[in-house]
Amino acid sequence: MAMSVYAGTTLSEAEKIIAGDYSVFDWRERATYSRVYLGMNPAIRDAENALDNDTDKPVVVALLLKAEKMLVKDRVRRLSAIKSARIIPDEELLKRTGYLFDTEKLIGLPEGIVMRASNGVYIVQCDADQYQCSLRGKRDAFSTNQQVYVGDRVKIQVIDETHGTIAAVMRRKSQYKRRGTQSKRVILIPNLDGLVIVSSVKEPPIWQQMLDKFLVIAEASGIEPLICLNKIDMLENRSEVESIATVYQKIGYRTLHTSATTGEGIEDLKAWMKGKISAFTGLSGVGKSSLLNAIQPNLKLKTNTVNPRRGGRHTTVATQLYNLDFGGFIADTPGLRELNFWDIEARLMDRYFPEINSLRERCTKNLCTHTYEEGCRVEDALKKGDISQSRYESYREFRKSN
Numbered sequence: 001m002a003m004s005v006y007a008g009t010t011l012s013e014a015e016k017i018i019a020g021d022y023s024v025f026d027w028r029e030r031a032t033y034s035r036v037y038l039g040m041n042p043a044i045r046d047a048e049n050a051l052d053n054d055t056d057k058p059v060v061v062a063l064l065l066k067a068e069k070m071l072v073k074d075r076v077r078r079l080s081a082i083k084s085a086r087i088i089p090d091e092e093l094l095k096r097t098g099y100l101f102d103t104e105k106l107i108g109l110p111e112g113i114v115m116r117a118s119n120g121v122y123i124v125q126c127d128a129d130q131y132q133c134s135l136r137g138k139r140d141a142f143s144t145n146q147q148v149y150v151g152d153r154v155k156i157q158v159i160d161e162t163h164g165t166i167a168a169v170m171r172r173k174s175q176y177k178r179r180g181t182q183s184k185r186v187i188l189i190p191n192l193d194g195l196v197i198v199s200s201v202k203e204p205p206i207w208q209q210m211l212d213k214f215l216v217i218a219e220a221s222g223i224e225p226l227i228c229l230n231k232i233d234m235l236e237n238r239s240e241v242e243s244i245a246t247v248y249q250k251i252g253y254r255t256l257h258t259s260a261t262t263g264e265g266i267e268d269l270k271a272w273m274k275g276k277i278s279a280f281t282g283l284s285g286v287g288k289s290s291l292l293n294a295i296q297p298n299l300k301l302k303t304n305t306v307n308p309r310r311g312g313r314h315t316t317v318a319t320q321l322y323n324l325d326f327g328g329f330i331a332d333t334p335g336l337r338e339l340n341f342w343d344i345e346a347r348l349m350d351r352y353f354p355e356i357n358s359l360r361e362r363c364t365k366n367l368c369t370h371t372y373e374e375g376c377r378v379e380d381a382l383k384k385g386d387i388s389q390s391r392y393e394s395y396r397e398f399r400k401s402n
């Protein structure tokens with residue numbers, strides 16, 4: 001039975017495919033354009049990626065397959081039998097998805113990052129310059145349902161030294177979401193690279209379950225976490241904290257001992273943040289503000305200010321990005337502390353614990369929950385001490401919690 005699938009690629013790659021050269025679809029290659037999807041939208045996202053390479057034009061290719069057993073979820077892993085290939089013309093793309101690539105006009109446009117947004121005005125930073133931008137006519141360059149968020153990378157059309165219009169939104173790297181505290185609105189920070197999870201070693205002491213929760217959120221959103229064990233100056237004996245750190249290092253997480261007071265670890269923290277868009281998270285009083293101040297004293301983050309227009313009851317400051325002197329951005333996101341699991345399915349929780357994820361396919365029972373089953377490799381590892389008891393307890397807790 002023949003079926004249609006879609007790939008997002010560049011014009012020159014598409015021409016090769018149409019000519020019968022399918023080497024781009026070698027599934028062992030991890031190139032973006034080698035992915036094929038059942039739906040058109042993810043293919044569009046891949047094609048947008050082609051905009052990174054300004055000399056080519058992004059296109060969506062429809063492939064007719066003689067397909068059997070090649071599907072894994074909605075991704076197609078192997079293409080052994082392509083019957084035909086064609087480039088989807090712009091009009092068809094627009095008709096079917098409301099989307100139009102506008103590359104001719106985008107070539108040469110400066111690319112920047114949205115630092116702030118309010119009332120339809122977007123402050124976009126391109127290298128050292130900031131522009132006040134509005135969105136262009138919706139049908140013009142990007143999909144009708146596309147929204148622009150702080151953290152988005154955009155192409156802008158410069159009007160004058162301080163003004164511009166946003167011409168296109170670039171494909172997002174990670175999608176960090178949470179439910180708005182008040183309204184049920186979803187707030188999203190695209191392109192967040194790093195999540196600095198701050199715990200203090202004393203006053204308040206490390207709360208491992210909370211740390212595990214932040215790690216799960218980072219894993220599920222595709223953001224690299226850093227575990228920052230702060231107030232290290234308050235300990236005379238570090239051995240207990242070091243053994244906790246080892247648990248996390250063993251499963252691949254980076255940990256840092258820091259002190260906002262003595263400056264220990266601050267240079268390492270800066271080195272990790274350099275070139276990234278990162279955000280800080282952690283419980284109240286662990287030293288987030290103090291650390292930020294140690295990193296760069298002139299940052300004036302407004303996380304805890306109260307919006308007077310909302311009657312001062314709730315913190316409703318919008319997300320903003322700030323420049324770091326040493327390169328990179330810090331996202332100031334109110335309410336990061338209230339992070340929750342709303343977006344994470346409990347039954348998929350094993351994927352977000354790296355030490356469980358690496359074993360889950362070897363469990364005897366299909367769809368093993370790793371909580372009681374016979375032949376569970378996770379339970380074996382727990383007994384042998386390869387998986388830490390506290391991590392496992394967090395797993396069980398989170399699996400129940402939604």
Ligand SMILES: Nc1nc2c(ncn2[C@@H]2O[C@H](COP(=O)(O)OP(=O)(O)OP(=O)(O)O)[C@@H](O)[C@H]2O)c(=O)[nH]1
Binds near residue numbers: 232234258260284304
């Ligand atoms: N000894 C020591 N005290 C610290 C350190 N970092 C922060 N503190 C103190 O811990 C307290 C809380 O620090 P903050 O930076 O306000 O903590 P925060 O995480 O920003 O707290 P919230 O604003 O409530 O989220 C303050 O009294 C700081 O002086 C540190 O490295 N060592």
Ligand SMILES: [Zn+2]
Binds near residue numbers: 363371375379
């Ligand atoms: Zn299992």
